[in-house]
Amino acid sequence: MMKNIFTTKSFNSDFSISNDLQIFSKFNIFIILLLFPVLVFAQDLDHVILRQELLFRIPLSTKDYGLHGSIQKLQKMTSYSDTQIPKTYETLFFSGKGLLTKREFYREGEKDATVTSYYHYSNKKIDSITTNTHTEKEVFNYDNNNRLIKKITYGKYEETRDEIDEVENFYYNSQDYIIKSVKDLSNLITECKYNSNSQLIQIKSFYSDNPKDTDVTEYQFQTSDKPHTAITKENGKIQTTFLYKFDTKGNNIETTIISPDKTGKTIKNNITYDSSGNIISNVTLNNGSKTSVLIQEIEYQ
Numbered sequence: 396m397m398k399n400i401f402t403t404k405s406f407n408s409d410f411s412i413s414n415d416l417q418i419f420s421k422f423n424i425f426i427i428l429l430l431f432p433v434l435v436f437a438q439d440l441d442h443v444i445l446r447q448e449l450l451f452r453i454p455l456s457t458k459d460y461g462l463h464g465s466i467q468k469l470q471k472m473t474s475y476s477d478t479q480i481p482k483t484y485e486t487l488f489f490s491g492k493g494l495l496t497k498r499e500f501y502r503e504g505e506k507d508a509t510v511t512s513y514y515h516y517s518n519k520k521i522d523s524i525t526t527n528t529h530t531e532k533e534v535f536n537y538d539n540n541n542r543l544i545k546k547i548t549y550g551k552y553e554e555t556r557d558e559i560d561e562v563e564n565f566y567y568n569s570q571d572y573i574i575k576s577v578k579d580l581s582n583l584i585t586e587c588k589y590n591s592n593s594q595l596i597q598i599k600s601f602y603s604d605n606p607k608d609t610d611v612t613e614y615q616f617q618t619s620d621k622p623h624t625a626i627t628k629e630n631g632k633i634q635t636t637f638l639y640k641f642d643t644k645g646n647n648i649e650t651t652i653i654s655p656d657k658t659g660k661t662i663k664n665n666i667t668y669d670s671s672g673n674i675i676s677n678v679t680l681n682n683g684s685k686t687s688v689l690i691q692e693i694e695y696q
């Protein structure tokens with residue numbers, strides 16, 4: 396069995412979907428990203444920043460976050476029915492062009508340990524991401540066609556500037572869609588397949604020293620941009636099936652999660668919008684029992 400390929404790391408509070416969804420698949424980040432509201436990329440970023448790159452980078456714009464209008468600041472508070480899980484607080488700051496410039500995150504009782512991330516751009520493309528803790532830095536490299544070709548992750552970049560944690564290289568097809576990524580240090584390879592509509596229909600990951608040990612997620616679509624079904628497999632054996640429903644605004648309102656033994660549960664999102672169509676609250680239910688509440692406060696430009 397492969398170790399967990401994608402971790403939730405800094406993504407834990409980025410989405411208005413129950414944490415239950417985050418632990419059911421080794422491809423949980425991309426599943427969540429596919430469900431996140433209005434998954435189209437901001438034209439401010441450049442037309443070559445393609446949808447599937449969210450598999451390899453974090454959201455960077457108001458459109459990535461499914462926000463409408465000219466947003467200056469988004470404050471998010473998530474509480475959980477499980478009292479062992481602390482509340483999380485997150486604030487996102489955006490430029491006049493809708494690009495994420497700063498992110499603050501902390502857990503209840505740990506405000507002094509707030510982690511602040513700074514986002515640096517060049518020619519409308521993300522250049523690097525740094526933090527106030529100086530413990531991680533990401534640098535993005537592009538080719539002559541402005542395609543993302545390399546992501547370098549550093550550790551304590553001020554104390555040991557040459558401490559590289561990982562280098563990830565990206566490869567494209569003739570339509571400028573990522574078909575492969577290779578992580579040099581961990582030897583992890585991720586391959587992507589698309590249908591005739593350029594929709595991502597399969598993600599396959601394996602380590603180069605054990606290519607037969609694979610994790611695969613397959614996506615089935617009914618609309619042009621969101622899957623209605625996702626199936627995860629380990630070494631060809633089905634692990635979990637996700638069935639999705641969306642509201643008229645394109646936001647995920649129901650997910651049925653089915654295990655190999657055919658048992659399952661249903662996650663529902665009761666969403667409230669403001670007059671601009673932005674989410675201001677989301678109550679998440681697991682088989683009818685409330686599991687979390689997201690409250691969002693938005694400051695417009």
